[in-house]
Amino acid sequence: MDSKQHIINKSEEAKDIFLPHLSADAVIFGFDQNELKVLLLKMNYRKQWLLPGGYVRKDEDLDEAIVRILKDRVGVTGVYLQDFGVFGKKNRSELYFQDFDETLFHKQRFVSVGYYALYNPDKVSLIPDEFSETCEWIYLSKLPEIELAMDHREIIEKALLTLRETISHKPIGYNLLPEKFTLSELQKLYEIILGKELNRGNFYRKMKNLGILTKLDERRKGGAHKAPDLYSFDEKNYLQALENGLNNW
Amino acid sequence: MDSKQHIINKSEEAKDIFLPHLSADAVIFGFDQNELKVLLLKMNYRKQWLLPGGYVRKDEDLDEAIVRILKDRVGVTGVYLQDFGVFGKKNRSELYFQDFDETLFHKQRFVSVGYYALYNPDKVSLIPDEFSETCEWIYLSKLPEIELAMDHREIIEKALLTLRETISHKPIGYNLLPEKFTLSELQKLYEIILGKELNRGNFYRKMKNLGILTKLDERRKGGAHKAPDLYSFDEKNYLQALENGLNNW
Numbered sequence: 001m002d003s004k005q006h007i008i009n010k011s012e013e014a015k016d017i018f019l020p021h022l023s024a025d026a027v028i029f030g031f032d033q034n035e036l037k038v039l040l041l042k043m044n045y046r047k048q049w050l051l052p053g054g055y056v057r058k059d060e061d062l063d064e065a066i067v068r069i070l071k072d073r074v075g076v077t078g079v080y081l082q083d084f085g086v087f088g089k090k091n092r093s094e095l096y097f098q099d100f101d102e103t104l105f106h107k108q109r110f111v112s113v114g115y116y117a118l119y120n121p122d123k124v125s126l127i128p129d130e131f132s133e134t135c136e137w138i139y140l141s142k143l144p145e146i147e148l149a150m151d152h153r154e155i156i157e158k159a160l161l162t163l164r165e166t167i168s169h170k171p172i173g174y175n176l177l178p179e180k181f182t183l184s185e186l187q188k189l190y191e192i193i194l195g196k197e198l199n200r201g202n203f204y205r206k207m208k209n210l211g212i213l214t215k216l217d218e219r220r221k222g223g224a225h226k227a228p229d230l231y232s233f234d235e236k237n238y239l240q241a242l243e244n245g246l247n248n249w
Numbered sequence: 250m251d252s253k254q255h256i257i258n259k260s261e262e263a264k265d266i267f268l269p270h271l272s273a274d275a276v277i278f279g280f281d282q283n284e285l286k287v288l289l290l291k292m293n294y295r296k297q298w299l300l301p302g303g304y305v306r307k308d309e310d311l312d313e314a315i316v317r318i319l320k321d322r323v324g325v326t327g328v329y330l331q332d333f334g335v336f337g338k339k340n341r342s343e344l345y346f347q348d349f350d351e352t353l354f355h356k357q358r359f360v361s362v363g364y365y366a367l368y369n370p371d372k373v374s375l376i377p378d379e380f381s382e383t384c385e386w387i388y389l390s391k392l393p394e395i396e397l398a399m400d401h402r403e404i405i406e407k408a409l410l411t412l413r414e415t416i417s418h419k420p421i422g423y424n425l426l427p428e429k430f431t432l433s434e435l436q437k438l439y440e441i442i443l444g445k446e447l448n449r450g451n452f453y454r455k456m457k458n459l460g461i462l463t464k465l466d467e468r469r470k471g472g473a474h475k476a477p478d479l480y481s482f483d484e485k486n487y488l489q490a491l492e493n494g495l496n497n498w
Binding site for chain 1: 268269270271294305308309310311312314332334335336337338339358359362378398409413414415417418419439447452455494496497498
């Protein structure tokens, strides 16, 4: 069966199961090699890259829908999820299914709820779905080079801005870093999200003064330099500090 | 015509005009008497209070819908608007129209997009719509005493949390205060949004160091104490400072 016929068959089933006009898309962030990356799919039908997304069942809450969508599309479970925006331009997806007629479920106008997900490498493993040609991590620095479908580039940019604006209030470091990390890795993550360099001494002092880090009796081995100390988050203190904001007024 | 029949008549018209299953609700914040307040409606049909909300036309963007809804329902135009969350529990509104049958447009499941609006007393005037019994500003301190419909209390709480978490990045002070204000009024606004008292000396120093305030050649008259200096925001510097965050890392 070709991929176009497959979509048409899915369309009839979709009309019974899902709410019309409403979709959800996830920007799944990961962090490694001192860079942020996002998880993208490429469908068989078109060669553009897509965020993992889907529709909302008539019998489920919106929060349940996004959890199911992540599991079904990319096998991601147990991640921190937060909605960050709604994308509702009336013509935002009109060109994507232009080869199909108007009866196609997928072709109607969709208002999409954007969620960001923080992928903690200790906790999850990827299992891409069977409908996509490929599922890959793309580093943010490579995004300008690829073609993204519909308004998905705008959705990623809004997600990144949301991380920047809420890094003092949401457990972003906790969910993007492995359980054990160096202060240098923590600083690099903050610098990437904030989009600027930070003074090392100030950053270390501030982080230590917050009382949210536990220094471990271990060091990171294998680097060219002196093996740096490893830290983990003190979860209780961290969550408490986030309520006030790490950057206190 | 009684209010129930009026809703039934509106329902048939609504099916032609609006997208099903999607609504938008606005939490309109105002600031006076050193308190935050929200604008609420009470319909004829039921005695609970409601956020001003409505549906999305098939031929308009979501962003256009919320502007139209605010104008139609409460006569509010030209305010700062920001979406902050989506409310999608499957049973969130099932009891509200329980006296009607299932064909009523208003009775279907709605996923609602929450917007907050910042009401600047210099810029706008209220014109409540004709369908509501009353439209009133309710101070946050009085909210526990009133009955709110559906999940509208949860929507207000999430809006307030969003103000708290993004006060360093969004022009919240600028849009809630009158053009000319005292440092004491600015501090009070921050204290209410942040939910805690701030040290006066630190707050004044920090605000002045940001370079976002212009000291005016005027004073606030009429108080019991020495007339305090008036300030206004330097819009250009303020917007620039918000990009970095007023609370710099």
